Amino acid sequence: MKKITLYIALIIGVLFILSATVSSPVQAQEAPTIPEVEESLDTVLARAAAKGFLTSLTRPELVSLRDFYLNEGVRVDGILTELGQITGYRINQAGWMVPDQTYQVQASLQPGGQQISVYTGKYNHRWKVDGVELVNGAAGGAAAGTQPVVAAGPQPVAGNGTGKLVFQTQSGGDIYVINADGTGLQRVTHGLDPELSPDGTQIVFTRWDPQYELFTINVDGTNERAWFSNKRQMKSPTWSADGTKIVFSYQDGGRLEGDLKTYSLSELGERAARGENPVRIPDNARGVEINENNQLQFFVPPDAHWWLAQIDLTKGEYRDLATGTRYNYAPSWHPTDPNKLIFRGDKGMAIYDAQAQVSQPVSHDDRDRGAIAISPDGSRIALTYYQDGNWEIHTMNIDGSDRRRLTETPLHVVANRHTENNEVFITPEGFRTMSRAQPDGMPMMRWNNAAPAWSPDGSQIAFMTDRTGQWEIWIMNADGSNQRPMFPNGALDGIQFNFAGVDERMISWR
Template identity: 40%
Template sequence: MIEFVKRLVLLTILFIAVWVALQAKTSAAEESTIDVTLARAAIKGYMISLIHNDPILDPNFYLDATVAESDEAKILKSQTITGYLINNQRWIDGTIYQVNITLSPSGDSMTAYVGKMLGRWRITGLVLDIPSMITPKATEAPVEMPSATMVSPTSAITPVTPLESEYVARVINYGLNVRTEISTGSEIIYWLEYATVVPVLEKDPSTGWLKVQTPDGQIGWMSSYVEYVQVFGSDEEIPPLPTATSIPMPTPTSYVAMSTPTSYVSVTVPAMPAVEPEAVSAPIPAAMPAGGSYLILEERSGGGIYFINQDGTGLRLLAYGMDPAISPDGQTIAFASWNPLPEVRTIRLDGTEGQAWEVGNKVRSPTWRADGTQIFYSYNEGGKPGIDGGSHADKYCKQFDENSPNFLYDLASFQLPDRAIEVEVLDKPYRICYKVPPYAYWFIRAINVATNENTPIPSGLYSYSPYAHPTNNSLLFFTNVPGIVIYNFDTQSHIPVTTDRQDRAPVVSPDGSSIAVSYYQHDHWSIHVMNFDGGNRQMLTETSLTDIALGKSNANNAAPAWSPDGSQIAFLSDRNGKWELWVMNADGSNQRSMFQPGVLDNINFQYDGMDERMIIWR
């Protein structure tokens, strides 16, 4: 009996030891799986922030402080990255997770090392194997033009029966390429136009690209970026796209511009005391800009719009509003106003004979057609507001129940929204928190000045800052995420000029041969110029080596405007600590203050990076 009890005790102890060992092994496996998920979430958050490259996204959130200051991190932030592919990943020593990544569109590679620091997973090391990044490519931009042999939905094609699929995707950009492989460098097989719906056959888990069937039956891959496509269940009713083709347009009213701001102050700016600056006369500057005879200046969005002679004399307030544009005959200004109603307004240089077209939606960036018969503008309709309808990002947290039998599966299969920012992975309880910033849909329309007819211009959901070609009635430039496009009214087609989402608010030179843009360069605004077709890009403004050596931060330079003869560019710069009016030669040389000190002292310029058009030079 005693021997039996001993054996029973030994068996019990052995069973308990085995059970404890198995439990420890199971817990270790679960912990390892969780750690993999959280490490991958940190990598994905970092890559998304690099792809968006937007002022509100901060890639450093995912980096250890030392790594954030490294040359590798700075080089990556200076690049144009449109996608990524994870090639392989593994644990190094149980605490550091290594991920090898191929970047699009360059095809270059990088390796990231992720570790847990202060309870949060961060990138603790970056290694670049990128020959093309030895010299930062900030002044380069890929230009992607549809192939001349590409099949278009408007071409004659043989209808095919769509393959059965669980999901379908609808194009909401002005157009989207379908390619043979998951790479922006692979062959283009089809150009999907705006509003085209295609069946989704597969989604790549690493890049998010979609495998689709084109209308002519070909199978290829396309981006699933939220600003390009919308995805729906195949049995789901697809809502119509907002086109706003029937905005009521009342007969324009006449008005005389007043010298007080009460009728024109934009709702986007806090109310400020109405002080009309006194006209200031000044001696002709020693380096007086050549070309036109006067300028129209916007102080800030919704602020004063001023006239000033090129020699610095005759400063006077014209109106309150935003984004002024001068008519081809140089006599009438169009501008946008949101108060008391969203309107496109015109006013003559002497402050009289104005008209107002109530457009029913927020409006920006009016621009005159070359023959003066139409005014194009961008307007807002639809989108997602922020918290309480404001501009703050909504915060979400997805919590995972560690007691659920599906815990590991739920955690591993969770997908962040494409627009997610400030991603944070936390444990005990396990949760992934992130923010989704608000966004708005913007389209392009045209007003016929003589008949008051208001018509839509084909554009995607994110179309901003139109600018009419100064001599060709058939061409209209505008920002259409992710770059700049030209709409040709004769062929009714869009021509991509750039595919760099940092190109903002294009302005065309008087002879139509060149384009200048405000470009968001990592952490500051700079001015780039390029040929009509997007080639020969040059960065004209940059912080000098002397200032860098002295530890000065990069200055902002934005809102370019061509001189009437195209030989110079006026722009705003905060290199002296506040926004001021500057001028330079068209090649970027001889940068200097445009007027003598004191001429514009009563104007407090403010550029907010919202595609403002603040200078017109005639």
């Protein structure tokens, strides 16, 4: 036996959650002798770290991601040279060498059947590959009792329901479609806030480069069509229930830049002596203090105005919607009523009746955020909520009653993490948001959970979460139970997500 041990420090968290198979051209197979038992989160993440490393050996397009598993200065050239080209692997055995401390995955590599052992340990609350062992004498063929690895695409995932998802990797990033069972992944285009049409055949989205523009495209990537342009920062397009109209938000007017205000204390005293009104400090002002020059100082953030507009696809007509507010974000059309849509204002959510041209408040909490999703039967809302310094997912009835929190970080996770200064700030576009989840070297106390999307039958919700150290698509029951990775089959391996908290629609499911 020839042992080569690498002590590796990952600079980000585990890239791959427990996978039964990995994407084409690789298929990872579990040994049939491994019993199915209820596993701890540490077991899942420890094994996922090993499998992520193995997958990086088999996927040429993931070479750049292999560095995520290696500490600076660590070289694996010798191992890669000895292994040659790897096209697949089969896991023969996996389990704890030292309970909750050292996890071992033994696998056969293809072609040739070379045996490899990968060891993982927990460092600073993250599971990392800290050893690799090559076993001589097995290169002539597959290990006894094993089956050859056959190259294949990701296998279907049971329990995800039906339909098709469209998702964006980040606001303005690549747009993909995938079947709910984790098969059929296809990159379609790039843009912002994609949404599937009611019949599931088209996608609506916007782009900001080279100009602000509204598009539709077929789910197979054909027939991309531009419908409208030249409204600033168009985003959050949404289909009417009958598929004939599209509503979107756009920015126009208001204060696009912040303003630093300073007043000398002597000036303020003179004002008071003259009986003049004192300086008004806005409610959203930040950094209120007396500076080193003995001045009252505070910063007034941007206050951009956002509006809603409608395109009639059958008539080619445009019109602005009079919602009664200058703050209109993240519209989402009612799935059964073509005259109603929900949107986020500056003081919570509201329902707009396009026929009556009036808005009615649904909630009065400015921490309610988009993208807002209405259940297929139109009875409930799912949304992102700013809570305890992070994002959570709430649901409520369409009238705002019966609010329920679906996601929450377990107390034992909070206790084992470091506190992070998760500063709230206003973006240049006027969005109230916060620093990105899990920045380098600053693990958050709590998980972020955001951007929900209902399944076609309303029984499940897909959402974004960073609980493993990176943003991933997970799924849960509509009551918040059974939260799990949506695509553990490796279908999205190598795709990186980023949720920025600017009311972006990450997922649409029909």
